[in-house]
Amino acid sequence: MKKRLLSLLTAAALLCTLLSTTALARETDFFDAWPEDVDFSTLTWGPADAGELYGLLEELKTACAQPDNEARVLELMEQVETEWEDLQTRYAVCTVAYYRDVTAVAQDYVAWGQLMVEAQNAYILTQRELLQSQYGQALAQAVGMEAEELLAQLTPDDQRQQELMSRDQELINDYWTAVGAEYEVTWQDRSWTQAELDQDESLTPEEAGQVQRLLDQARNAAAVSILLEMVEVRNEYARSKGYDNYASYAYENVYYRDYSLEDAQQLYGQVKEEIAPLLNQIPLVVQNREELFDDQLSEYVADLTQEETLELVEPCVEEVSSEYAELFRYMRENNLADIGPLDTKMDVGFTTDLPAYRSAVMFNCPSGSYYDVESLLHEFGHYAEMCLSDAVGGGFECIDVAEIDSQGLELLSLNFADQMFPQAGDAYRVRVLYQLLTNVANGCLMDEFQAALYTGGDWTAEELNALMEELLEEYDIVGMFGDNSDYNWVLISHTFESPMYYISYATSALSALELFLDAQTDFDGAADTYLNLVAMGTGLGYREAVREAGLSDIFQTGAVSALAQRLQDYLNGQVYDLPQMADLEGHWSSDAALFCTAVGLFRGDGAGSFRPDGTMTRAQMVTILWRLMGQPEAEGAPVSFTDVADGAWYAQAVQWAAQTGIVKGTGSARFEPDGLVTWEQLAVVLDRLLGEDSVLGGELDSQGVLTRGEAAVLFQRLLTGDLAA
Structure with a gap:
């Protein structure tokens, strides 16, 4: 049945009274319903007992067998709905208490979970009987649906299915116990727990990482063993409902989706x-x-x-x-x-x-x-x-x-x-x-x-991992x-x-x-x-x-x-606050150029342009590499270049690059900051910087002059680990 509501007039009057105290709020009028006052701190769950519900269900079935009894049937159905909502509410209170302290409430939580499975099935079975009785249409109308439509949605579990769902609840509790348990592993002839690792100060970060991986592996093994049993239980349940597997069953009957697993698979790719x-x-x-x-x-x-x-x-x-x-x-x-x-x-x-x-x-x-x-x-x-x-x-x-x-x-x-x-x-x-x-x-x-x-x-645990x-x-x-x-x-x-x-x-x-x-x-x-x-x-x-x-x-x-x-x-304009650069609009390197600007590698020319088709100078190249490495201080004896003034915007970068050996002068103590960079030169510099051969890969026009747009794409791929793209 629909959730019981306050009458529209009562709800509207209440809302008008409450909204009159609201200052500066954006006035809206979308909802007619309003919840009842309830102090959650006073609510308890009590013992897992559905005796009152079961008694009402029996009384309802008896009333349905009698002629000219529609008013009493509807009255009892309302009482059943009220009792069912009370059970759901008490289970919710227990659930909150369980997540507040799993150890203290675990026994009650499992008992309530099993009870709710049983009670729901009894409730559904009774509803099905009533919908097929002389009062079926009246009951369906009370929830705003046709009797046939509602019957199709009410499929009770048989005894085996109830057993499977009860086992599933037990496994869920086992899972929470497993992830919260203290595990002990052996590393270098010593036993370790998480608490001991957290308190130990003798291990290097690398050694601590090795112990942590063993502890994580132990927890994983315990949890996966539970999961594999869950899969068996749930797949058996789904097959008993006429589905090939639980994934298909859940899409249709648990989450009521109007898209399929095949639709989802297309979304994965996008x-x-x-x-x-x-x-x-x-x-x-x-x-x-x-x-x-x-x-x-x-x-x-x-x-x-x-x-x-x-x-x-x-x-x-x-x-x-x-x-x-x-x-x-x-x-x-x-x-x-x-x-x-x-x-x-x-x-x-x-x-x-x-x-x-x-x-x-x-x-x-x-x-x-x-x-x-x-x-x-x-x-x-x-x-x-x-x-x-x-x-x-x-x-x-x-x-x-x-x-x-x-x-x-x-x-x-x-x-x-x-x-x-x-x-x-x-x-x-x-x-x-x-x-x-x-x-x-x-x-x-x-x-x-x-x-x-x-x-x-x-599946095995190794295969799943x-x-x-x-x-x-x-x-x-x-x-x-x-x-x-x-x-x-x-x-x-x-x-x-x-x-x-x-x-x-x-x-x-x-x-x-x-x-x-x-x-x-x-x-x-x-x-x-x-x-x-x-x-x-x-x-x-x-x-x-x-x-x-x-x-x-x-x-x-x-x-x-x-x-x-x-x-x-939005990110580029409103969060990163990047300048508008008209020459990037529609350019093939636009996304990469804006990304490199956002991370601080590139800057515009100060006049609202990025110049993606412009060439890159040696000064620009070393400055970008210097920024890429976090603008480190130059170390060692300074290198003097006659064509690099101390106050030049690229001077610090040139000193760092020269002292680390990733670039060299061109003879006669000159750096030639305005010299143009070729693909071959950049490949050599990156190999020196990163300590790897052929970092750019592929076929290069080795003597071709590098453009700023090409460089932006290259550095974006370098930063995102996608140089092979």
């Missing part, structure tokens, strides 16, 4: 081609621009309390919507955000609904970084949809749409980053955008990995999971708890990116599009929802490329 290079470039730019360094943000976000984080974000929410502003205050007043630090918390963030109150609760384990702010905005997007939207589709949720609700709010809030971080707005923007692109690449990578996991037959390593290279994000990524991918809990979910981060992030880019020229229009999507709820399929909202279909050829180019233009 993301590798268009998003991975952009993702690879951003850190290179950031590390060369002081205004984008991490320490620009640290003074604002280090060691924030829960209340300080909420205070920081609340003004941004007000800029998006007056309705969101009031909901944010409601959340705070009712203790429905648990985002403060706690040593026993698991490192996750999520929002879960409290259907008994048409409300929700937010959870996060803070990291003490900017990500805590981003996570709060992300989760509040979910929170708002759960509390305010009137979902359609019989309660079946499209995760892709739900993730637009969250990531869209993250990105729209970037327009107000300077309010949150007055001296570091761009530092925050570039990190959130980088995280968004990470979501796109990681979402596709994990979906590709998990699809192979469930469709590829029997090798597959992950291969995919990390294909997406050009080798360090995605930190050190030892080929082992530490097991820390991504979605692979174990909710496989095939991650692609939703990619599809939704691309749509959220479009909203953000649109907001640069029309914020109100983009924000209204976003709020309209939230109001639609998550009962529509992803492609259907974005089509109705007027957004692009990212599965269409060229859609990802267009978004990537728009984002590149």
Whole structure:
């Protein structure tokens, strides 16, 4: 049944009263519903017992067998719905407690998980019986659907299927135990644990890295053994439902997607081609621009309390919507955000609904970084949809749409980053955008990995780790999971708890990116599009929802490329603050020239031109190489050139290059700074600098004079590790 709502008149009156206290918020009117007051700190879960529900279900079946009893049947159905919502709410309370302290609550959490599987099946079985009874059409109308349509969506589990799902819950708990366990490994005839390694000061960084890899490998082995059993359990369950594997089953029956695995596979290729290079470039730019360094943000976000984080974000929410502003205050007043630090918390963030109150609760384990702010905005997007939207589709949720609700709010809030971080707005923007692109690449990578996991037959731990390593290279994000990524991918809990979910981060992030880019020229229009999507709820399929909202279909050829180019233009102009250089417009080297300008290797001529077809002088070449190496101080005896004045703009670079031996004079104590550089000369210099032969590779026009555009492409490939391209 639909979630129970306040009457429209009551909700409207309440909203009018609350909104009258909101100052400076952007006035909006998209939502009719409002959650009930509930103090989360007073809620408990109690013993896992569904006896009240089972009794009502039996009474309902008895009532359905009697003629002329429609009113009583509908009354009992409402009572059943109320009891089911109460069970769901108590399970949600237990879930939050579990993630606050897994050890203390693990037994209750497993018991509640098993109970909910059993109770849901009993609930579904009863609903099916009722829909096929004389009161079936009346019950279907109560949820706004046809009886036949609802029957098709209600497929109860048999005894074996329930056993499989119960085992799956046990394995999920085993996984969390495994990743949190203390492992012991042997290195150089000594036993090591993580705690001992962290406290040891005798090892060199290289030695500590070797021990850490062994510890990560031990955790990986334990987690993968659990995962392989999960795959067997879930694939058996999917086959019992008539599917070849769990990946196909999950796409259709868990996430209700209106795109296929084949569509997703096409998206993988577009993301590798268009998003991975952009993702690879951003850190290179950031590390060369002081205004984008991490320490620009640290003074604002280090060691924030829960209340300080909420205070920081609340003004941004007000800029998006007056309705969101009031909901944010409601959340705070009712203790429905648990985002403060706690040593026993698991490192996750999520929002879960409290259907008994048409409300929700937010959870996060803070990291003490900017990500805590981003996570709060992300989760509040979910929170708002759960509390305010009137979902359609019989309660079946499209995760892709739900993730637009969250990531869209993250990105729209970037327009107000300077309010949150007055001296570091761009530092925050570039990190959130980088995280968004990470979501796109990681979402596709994990979906590709998990699809192979469930469709590829029997796997060993070694084969899975090798597959992950291969995919990390294909997406050009080798360090995605930190050190030892080929082992530490097991820390991504979605692979174990909710496989095939991650692609939703990619599809939704691309749509959220479009909203953000649109907001640069029309914020109100983009924000209204976003709020309209939230109001639609998550009962529509992803492609259907974005089509109705007027957004692009990212599965269409060229859609990802267009978004990537728009984002590149935004970064160049608004975050990197690059000058407009008219002679780069439409030039084949434009992207490389702007990248090299952003990282500080090249500069324009001061007159608004880059001169991509112009030649490169020896002075320019050594200056670029000097900047490439971090502008080091020259060491050793100075080298005197008669044609290099002490105050020349290239003098320091020439001294460094001469003293390190990567360039030599041309005789008669001259450097010839205005001499033109050939491909052969640059190849020799780079070989000396990098200590490698034939660093440029391929066939070179050795005597051909190098242009600035060609040099920009070369240095871009050198920095991004793509010289073979």
